[in-house]
Amino acid sequence: MTDTTARLLINCPDAPGIVSAVSSFLYNHGANITDLDQHATAPEGGTYFMRMEFQTGNLRLSREHLEQAFQDAVATRYAMKWHISYAAERKKVGILVSKYDHAMMELLWRWSRGSLPCDIVAVVSNHEDLRADVENFGVPFHVVPVTAATKAEAEARIEELLAGVDLIVLARYMQILSPEFTARWPHRIINIHHSFLPAFVGANPYQQAYDKGVKLIGATAHYVTADLDQGPIIEQDVERVSHRDEVPTLREMGQDVERQVLARAVRWHLEDRVLVHGNKTIVFA
Numbered sequence: 001m002t003d004t005t006a007r008l009l010i011n012c013p014d015a016p017g018i019v020s021a022v023s024s025f026l027y028n029h030g031a032n033i034t035d036l037d038q039h040a041t042a043p044e045g046g047t048y049f050m051r052m053e054f055q056t057g058n059l060r061l062s063r064e065h066l067e068q069a070f071q072d073a074v075a076t077r078y079a080m081k082w083h084i085s086y087a088a089e090r091k092k093v094g095i096l097v098s099k100y101d102h103a104m105m106e107l108l109w110r111w112s113r114g115s116l117p118c119d120i121v122a123v124v125s126n127h128e129d130l131r132a133d134v135e136n137f138g139v140p141f142h143v144v145p146v147t148a149a150t151k152a153e154a155e156a157r158i159e160e161l162l163a164g165v166d167l168i169v170l171a172r173y174m175q176i177l178s179p180e181f182t183a184r185w186p187h188r189i190i191n192i193h194h195s196f197l198p199a200f201v202g203a204n205p206y207q208q209a210y211d212k213g214v215k216l217i218g219a220t221a222h223y224v225t226a227d228l229d230q231g232p233i234i235e236q237d238v239e240r241v242s243h244r245d246e247v248p249t250l251r252e253m254g255q256d257v258e259r260q261v262l263a264r265a266v267r268w269h270l271e272d273r274v275l276v277h278g279n280k281t282i283v284f285a
């Protein structure tokens with residue numbers, strides 16, 4: 001049966017009457033509202049965010065006419081930035097990976113069981129190691145080696161292989177993407193960083209954590225920007241550790257956290273539950 005769910009995402013200057021205007025508009029056009037979440041950044045004069053889920057099975061007009069009518073009747077009045085997505089139009093996802101398999105395997109496993117609502121179109125790696133693991137899921141695997149001298153050409157090849165995807169996931173991809181690349185994919189690249197940011201940015205965070213004698217390790221899923229590990233945080237989690245745990249143990253414990261954190265972040269993005277406000281997110285989970 002076709003999923004008739006649509007998701008309306010809105011951000012605009014806060015004002016009285018927004019919920020009434022949006023809900024009345026959808027009701028008057030035959031939509032059944034099935035979920036609503038909202039957030040205002042201040043009691044008055046702030047920025048307003050809404051995620052409204054509605055069913056389109058009894059709409060009395062086409063999507064195109066609905067969207068034009070919404071712009072004319074509501075969005076213009078409230079100076080809204082808005083977007084409607086349709087659950088039946090599954091997002092296309094490309095995964096970048098290096099040699100660690102755990103984060104990528106979590107996504108492929110969940111996708112293969114139908115619990116990650118997307119189409120994984122390809123995995124691209126800068127190493128050959130994970131080919132068999134990926135092809136066992138029936139997903140194309142491509143190798144694009146990267147060096148400092150060949151980064152521009154390598155990134156062009158990556159974008160060629162991932163042409164048409166809606167989201168790129170860095171599943172422990174250990175190459176820093178150029179500012180030019182990240183600028184072409186605003187809030188459409190998710191990285192899993194293996195620390196509880198903002199602690200321990202960059203390479204080798206488990207060694208950094210061990211050297212600091214932390215009692216918590218963690219993982220952070222964030223949108224990727226030109227600034228390494230500084231993008232808007234989507235999801236985080238932590239795990240207790242102690243003086244008895246050496247770096248290999250920290251890494252093994254941390255990888256379980258990484259997998260869960262990345263999977264939640266990707267699913268929330270696919271379900272249009274993540275809105276970005278400056279360098280922060282609002283997650284309507």
Ligand SMILES: Nc1nc2c(c(=O)[nH]1)N[C@@H](CN(C=O)c1ccc(C(=O)N[C@@H](CCC(=O)O)C(=O)O)cc1)CN2
Nearest residue numbers: 174175176177191192193202203224225226227228229
């Ligand atoms: N533009 C961005 N690219 C990437 C980000 C990001 O936030 N912005 N996250 C990294 C993932 N990552 C940590 O989560 C990470 C990966 C690699 C390194 C690193 O220093 N790697 C090499 C250098 C590679 C290169 O110059 O391209 C090294 O170990 O020396 C740090 C952090 C993915 N990309």
